Amino acid sequence: MVKRHFDYEEKYKNLQGKFEELQELSKNLQFDLTNEFKLMEKKMKDIRDNKYQNLTAWEKILLSRHQERPTVRDYIEFIFDDWIEMHGDRCYGDDRAVIGGIASLKGIPVTVLGHQKGRGTNENLHTNFGMPHPEGYRKVERLILQAEKFKRPVLTLIDTPGAYPGVGAEERGQAGAIAQVLMTLCSLKVPIISAVTGEGGSGGALALAVCDRLLMLSNSVFSVASAEACASIIWKDAGRAEEMASALKLTAQDIKDLGIADEIIEEPMGGAHKDFETMAKKLEESLVSNLKELLALESHELNEQRYKRLRQIGRFQEN
Amino acid sequence: MVKRHFDYEEKYKNLQGKFEELQELSKNLQFDLTNEFKLMEKKMKDIRDNKYQNLTAWEKILLSRHQERPTVRDYIEFIFDDWIEMHGDRCYGDDRAVIGGIASLKGIPVTVLGHQKGRGTNENLHTNFGMPHPEGYRKVERLILQAEKFKRPVLTLIDTPGAYPGVGAEERGQAGAIAQVLMTLCSLKVPIISAVTGEGGSGGALALAVCDRLLMLSNSVFSVASAEACASIIWKDAGRAEEMASALKLTAQDIKDLGIADEIIEEPMGGAHKDFETMAKKLEESLVSNLKELLALESHELNEQRYKRLRQIGRFQEN
């Protein structure tokens, strides 16, 4: 059975609880074990540090989906000033799995877009677990074209299991809506920075990740399809998802090694949710410094660079 | 009670039937009334001709809605070569109340669009009586942008009671869809010729009538809203529709006098359906000659001319 939940922290907490009980008890009995406890504490911390520096791909998937993980709206509200959310695709609906609007980043007006997962069942029903319908992508399309009109950089935050696979989504043209956003992002004359803050799932994530700089939080993942789906399709065995997770090369480090991600933003010990403020500040810093670099370029240079960046992706043999 | 059906032809046919019976009878009884009959026949024709040259606005409305009146598809299939119909708005659906596609007019590739009414109940249910939903206007939007990409002139044929007033139409943004088409037509860099072949009803008709040349068949009408609706709203009495029809100035001649229509194409005696081929050929000739004139202009001249044409519409007092 595949582990569905990242429970290392719970186990660690149990261990530490016991350790504290032991300390308490020894104090009461007036056993002076101060030095031993110090050594033990250090060792425990080392082991934990080591664990977090060596998470498996599957563990990172679980962390990236952790229910306490900050959502895109959390980051937006922390990082940006004057955030004004905009709604609707002007055509069919307002998709709450994708949020977008205008805001200011250190005084620079930007258009911000991102997948919105919820916390808890109610919120997740509201946001459809961050899985957009076509109207979500059409909202993105509308807002990025508007960003271009007003020469505003586009920042996207990615956190989705993927585009929603449902009858309504197919009826309203999920494929075409994603394709159109991909092409429009390629054409934009303004800087685009994307950051994978959680789960980067398939084409539904990619539709917000065509950019000039791709940042990834260190426990975030980006995958062609979910490890579960790949295991089920290729190996006809969803139970081998953990093994598949490693085979797919979907961790931030893997994606950077493949030349697709540009920068990894280190998460706090235990994951982004353990110290949201530090995490958000680091993300903000990276967005600001990357944006400043990109703003120094002429728009045609920028567009040409993005084109080259995309055009060269892929490995094959020729002869 | 307002007359709902143009029944002049039926009455005339009755009269002529009686006249023929009389002729037959007189022949059988060997009454030689040849000269008298000739005179009577000429008089009858004169009276009929006179009637058709003096139809009231309401009679023209009834003729423009006549169930035998040629539909837009009839004209398209007669006039154009290589007609290939295109479907869909790429977003929600394919509206059968608006048809569009590519065709050749005397060797010139053109994009053709029009409202499609049906003949009879089944066809009318299929085409929703020529009343488009937002997806119809979005199909138009898509096809005119494509026409511009390929530098193809746009020809539109107008025949609709208006945009459909329904829950789905409102949900999917009827107002915005029409507004967007209006603006896109204003922006196009290719020639646009519109012809009202039947009923030009309200904003739903106007959305296909922003053009460089507006042609109107002589019994067609173009109105801000249906005479029935106007009578009901302004006079709280739908029964006064006939009177309202005259007040609204909606006949081809009225529209030309107001400086909105450019050309009236005379219909055959009794209306376009009495001699479809002649009618279609006249429309074709007018389309061809107008198109040739417009193709002689540079695209910026063309666009500037269209802008001026629209900008000057309206009458007011200023001092």
Next chain:
Amino acid sequence: MLKSAFGKQKLIPIPDSREYMQSTEKDVGREKCPSCSRRVSELELKENHKVCPECQYHFSMTAWERIHFMADPDTFQEFNSDLRSINILDFPGYDEKLESAMKQTGLKEALVTGQCTIGGYPVILGTMDSRFMMASMGSVAGEKVCRAVEKAIDLKIPLILCTASGGARMQEGMLSLMQMAKTSAVLDRFHQQGLLYMTLLTNPTTGGVSASFASLADIILAEPGALIGFAGPRVIKQTISEILPADFQKAEFMLKHGMVDKIVNRLVLKDTVESLLRLHLGGKNG
């Protein structure tokens, strides 16, 4: 959201100008809120920008009330105040209707346009007054929209139109329908300049106005509860003889269906508009 936005709210002083007094002549007495039935004193209403203190129902504002509410004090300069409708079609009763509308409202037409600053930012502002023949759009409204747009292009400043309309002015026949095309044509040129256009859809925005300039903005705001749509609900009920959804064609319905960027409570409207201007124009007064 509303709560935190309330926190930032500043009180907007309402100057005692002649036009404003004219438009709120019933300053004594109480009005019954159509939503919660509470009887609100005129003074209370005025102080709360015509929002019911009980249920947040947004009463209609007249064109000048809206201007005094939106514009920085004493900055509004009206354009084309002398433009007047003529009865070009000799339409029975039109002259009388115009006259009575003018008398009732003190306006010459259903649309007032001009230049002002909002939060220090120079803008072109237009407001519509539904008391004037249901703010139907005829030649004058169309022409005033176009001139306002052209002024915004000239000055390279944002355009804000607060809409309310029952549709086209039937008494002007096709001339009124064509105003939809005419206003769309100038807005096409406006957008080509990369300038900002915002609309605020207020109750009701329907027909030819909703199907032209009201829908062609970069940012479409709406007041809570405003009726927004193309066809009027009465016409639709006649056509389909079905029961309409409870919130049908309300601003909230339109937001859900993707047609509106944001519903803004009037009590935070000026703040929101100022933020949007700042985000599009850079630092204050810049």
Next chain:
Amino acid sequence: MLKSAFGKQKLIPIPDSREYMQSTEKDVGREKCPSCSRRVSELELKENHKVCPECQYHFSMTAWERIHFMADPDTFQEFNSDLRSINILDFPGYDEKLESAMKQTGLKEALVTGQCTIGGYPVILGTMDSRFMMASMGSVAGEKVCRAVEKAIDLKIPLILCTASGGARMQEGMLSLMQMAKTSAVLDRFHQQGLLYMTLLTNPTTGGVSASFASLADIILAEPGALIGFAGPRVIKQTISEILPADFQKAEFMLKHGMVDKIVNRLVLKDTVESLLRLHLGGKNG
């Protein structure tokens, strides 16, 4: 419509080239029509362009069958036939799968691209072969699409891609997903040149291919009955556990929902494509 179009139909001669023979090696025997269950002889099928004479079911064409069907005889010149996938991620079993697909199909990849004429008009033509690992898109398919697009830009001629795909090639991980962005990027440049791009969606066109280059054409044609969509029907059934509409994700369903310009019976396909080329390029061979 079909009837009148049939009238114009010309027979398309199928040359006996080596590749073509290879791809139809089971020339003897009969195939059972999956739609009407009739057993159709291979010869009959071949003569009818693999359309069931009984019920018009469109059997899949291989990449080369499609090329021989679409291209004017002896005009097709293949591009980049030496491009081959590598197992960059060391993905377990990928090498073996590639090898067996190559053996089964005689192809090096699921996509064949090249230049030819159709009705005398020079075009770039690409066809996909679902026998090759479900025609999933990896680095090679993405690269071949890009080079084909670039060639069409160079030569300023139309591009026609006949798609069939199960989606992204998972064995290449993110490199395969990124091919969606890469092909979209070159197509953006293509469209900026004002050139004509048509796709023919054949059974099945799903996943990353449908959500990138397949949907980015000026004109989207589809074969009758072809499965077209983003998510596979199996995944959707799992997700929603509802009964799917009868024609769900079929070409006819997609047409009704506005995603496809036209469904074209294979027996009139070449005529239709020629008409479209003529309408975009002017007189024949012009």
